[in-house]
Amino acid sequence: AMLAGGFSPTACDVRIYSEHHSGPLQDPARLGWPDLLVLTGLTSSFDRMRHLTAYARTLNPRVIVAAGGPPIRALPRYARRFFDYVCEGDVEQIRDVVRDAWGAGYTADPGVPRYDLISQHYRFLGYLESSRHCNFRCQFCSLTGENARYRKYDLETLRRQFQALGKKKYLLFIDNNFYGNDRRFFLDRLELLKEFREQGFFQAWSALVTDDFFLDETNLARVKESGCYSLFSGVESFDPDVLRGYHKTQNTIVPQVESIRKCLEAGIVFHYGIMFDPARRPLENLRRELEFILDTPGLPLPSFFTLSIPLPGTPYFQECVSERRLLPRVKMRDLDGFTLVSHPRDPMERVVPFVRDLETLRGYRARVIRKAVQLIRAYHRRLTPFQLWLAVGNAFLLCA
Incomplete structure (x- = not known):
């Protein structure tokens, strides 16, 4: 659009x-x-x-x-x-x-998204963008490889998007980092969201934030007041050493499990992804992290598991090239997060079954179901039925 x-x-x-x-x-x-x-x-x-x-x-x-x-x-x-x-x-x-x-x-100048061309497919969900790129430089991120700098839109641009979009039940901000590094801009957008919500333009919204969002404990109450029903944050790993190795130090400031629990207790669903790198980490280390996720009370399952992807142009790609980690005949279409593209530390015959089973958590399905039930019991008074479905439905999708 x-x-x-x-x-x-x-x-x-x-x-x-x-x-x-x-x-x-x-x-x-x-x-x-x-x-x-x-x-x-x-x-x-x-x-x-x-x-x-x-x-x-x-x-x-x-x-x-x-x-x-x-x-x-x-x-x-x-x-x-x-x-x-x-x-x-x-x-x-x-x-x-x-x-x-x-x-x-x-041409159309200034261009306004053509939401009318996709409205038949997204009757209840609308997409908005209030900023672009990110103020952090994670080693594996394509934005780092592109040297893309965080850029915010003015509020009038966001108003025009609202007016072009019309009324929707749910909004999803596609910002790379909705929180950003401008506190005033963050608060101004929340006020604008409250304004449009009061006018009936939407019921609830969702966005991606970086982990520094959770440093200020008032942020959860503020976004909740403006209609936020879920947040996504790139956890990537619960191992601080792994995070520091990827220059994702913003995730090491606040204990991540604590942030996730506070988010859920505030009545906001927490979505996240986990990234495994068999080229850097022993297989047993990866299995221990998976066990940690399954065994930690109150911790939802990730929205997805992915292998680390050596995206061309990123520091991580350069590292893989200089250390000759890439497997022979790797193609661009193999860089999908599900295909093993680097030489693993452990024998290939042990790593391949792990990678194959990771996408659907084969061998863990009974524990996944138990975890979903535990999550419902823990947060059914904090989350709406729709939010609970978002929080645990992904567990069943992972096992499908």
Whole structure:
């Protein structure tokens, strides 16, 4: 919707397709329709972008292809071999592409997200963005590799997004770090959220925050008052040494388990991810952390488990290259967090079954169910039925 907002709504017919939501784009009529094909995605989607470009050019030799996102910013020179426009900037660069390809009359300036193009798929959920990038520099993060600096929008931009979005039941901020490093801006957004909530624009909202958010214990009460029902934070590991090794020192200031419990006790669901690195850590160390998560009372299961990903351009990628950790013939599409791409410390025949079973927690399912029941008992007076479903439903999805 944000990319579509760069096109003039009167001069351009714009259609949106998400393979993540709707599956592979296999309709020749739809793929051969556009005069300008705009592609974006995560690093692992680079090969798929090339596939779609080849298919589109076969169906329409005159099609113009523009590509952006993390894989393009990581490999801009290589990307120029395949795409007409290589967008190394942020989403607003699409206006420059349209202006260069067709003229200024086909752009929308300033662009407002085209929420109307996705409303049929997201009737109850709306997406907003109030800031971009992050003020921390974790070793494995693509934002670190891109040297992207934290940037905030003015409140009027956020107001325009609200008005374009219309009324939704739930809002999800897609900010890389909603908390940021500007206290005044954080508080001003909470006041704006309260204002729009009182006007009936939404019931509840969710966002991603970094762990320093929990340093100020008043923050939980403030976001709760403005309608926050869940927060996501990148825990990555409960081992302080692992966190320091990734330069994620902000997660070592406040005890993470304590922060999670306080969040849940405040009536806010806590979501997080765990990252395992068999190239850096012995297998038994990884198993102990998994046992810690399952055995710690009041601690919800993570939303996902992922392997560490050596994203091109990041310090972690450079480390893997210099130490010759990468396995032979690794492709961009293998950088998905589920595929083993680095030489592990332990024998491959022991690590592969662990990685294979991790995605669904095979062998731990009975304990997962018990943990979900314990979580419901612990927080059923603090969380609404919908929040409880969010907190424990993921446990069953992990085991599906």
